């Protein structure tokens with residue numbers, strides 16, 4: 001449309017994505033002796049069905065960034081936009097999954113998956129139907145009434161993931177969710193979680209220390225530098241091997257090239273013990 005009046009043209013959406021981070025910076029205790037600049041000027045955008053992995057040294061601010069995206073913490077500068085609205089306070093658009101599953105031990109699998117929906121309020125029968133559908137579709141049929149203590153670590157993380165999905169968030173934050181699992185279980189969950197995020201059109205950010213996990217799960221891998229952290233590089237991952245074939249993928253030349261580039265960007269000083 002041609003703007004023929006003297007008025008300012010309508011605001012044009014220049015950056016698209018279900019999640020957009022614009023120059024996000026975080027300094028704790030500014031201006032005091034305890035000042036910590038965690039990171040500066042982090043920008044990226046994420047579309048539906050997309051997974052962004054973030055790797056970076058310990059203490060560079062990955063969990064802090066997640067708290068900002070979830071609306072639990074105000075950034076010192078910049079903003080995060082989820083689904084067109086600037087994040088301010090937790091509003092349920094963003095779901096979280098951590099290394100610890102935080103399941104309630106006295107509640108069954110079903111009752112753990114419905115937990116978030118109960119807290120939110122609403123129709124209990126509908127919550128139950130939503131939870132049962134997730135449990136039965138994603139590999140826990142028959143365990144509806146089991147207690148967490150009778151489940152393996154992988155199954156418990158699966159329940160935690162379903163509890164997050166039940167709330168139907170636009171964005172899912174995964175903070176090292178597989179790091180306590182054995183290698184085989186990790187490979188299976190990585191492939192399943194990736195497939196589910198894509199098929200349900202979620203946008204997800206995965207924080208991980210495992211470069212292989214980042215490459216095999218993500219569409220892009222963002223590398224953060226040491227603190228005060230900035231975006232060191234972003235690698236678009238294009239592998240021609242299906243992620244279901246985890247072993248073949250990890251053997252491919254492309255996979256190893258990505259691994260070497262990201263490892264070099266991470267600039268981790270590994271020192272042998274004397």
Ligand code: ADP
Nearest residue numbers: 028029036038057058059060061062063064065
């Ligand atoms: P990561 O998850 O990448 O390991 P964090 O986000 O946990 O890093 O922490 C980033 C930096 O900010 C660390 O140096 C940490 O000590 C500091 N930090 C985190 N939370 C606070 C806080 N509430 N007050 C002061 N410093 C904090």
Ligand code: MG
Nearest residue numbers: 062063064175
């Ligand atoms: Mg952390």
